[in-house]
């Protein structure tokens with residue numbers, strides 16, 4: 001990400017760190033917070049140089065998918081569950097990569113297993129329908145593991161059938177409670193009752 005690149009450049013050039021957004025710099029024993037950094041897009045980043053980590057890939061922790069490639073389709077989450085740190089970090093922003101760029105990266109991946117590290121990749125339903133179509137049209141044959149909210153699955157069964165057909169192999173779902181009061185307290189924006 002941008003602040004990390006600027007940090008490395010500043011260290012390299014022996015420059016000060018006070019103008020780099022997103023950093024907390026220890027000065028006289030105390031952290032001083034620079035201006036915050038706001039990510040605007042994921043589309044300008046180069047694809048990871050996976051050849052540099054290929055020799056470690058069998059050691060990645062995911063027991064069911066070995067070897068596995070990690071990949072990101074989006075960043076952030078628009079929800080604000082009380083127990084979750086993510087929305088504080090991303091300020092409830094949700095940014096998706098262009099589907100064309102995702103398909104290009106997928107088509108160049110050696111690994112069949114893909115662990116999508118998004119916090120909730122399926123926030124934008126129409127975009128995920130389109131991505132599934134593009135993956136099918138490009139004959140990309142992968143197995144995906146993804147995080148998803150329970151209400152996204154319950155409200156969009158056809159979308160998940162579609163994704164199962166193009167390789168969605170497993171999902172991780174957080175079921176924090178079956179009680180309405182708990183869910184409200186957690187700010188889950190979800191109901192334990194069946195929706196119409």
Ligand code: SF4
Pocket residue numbers: 077078079080081084085086087119120149174
């Ligand atoms: S939906 Fe998931 S990622 Fe988003 S705030 Fe809630 S727990 Fe965090």
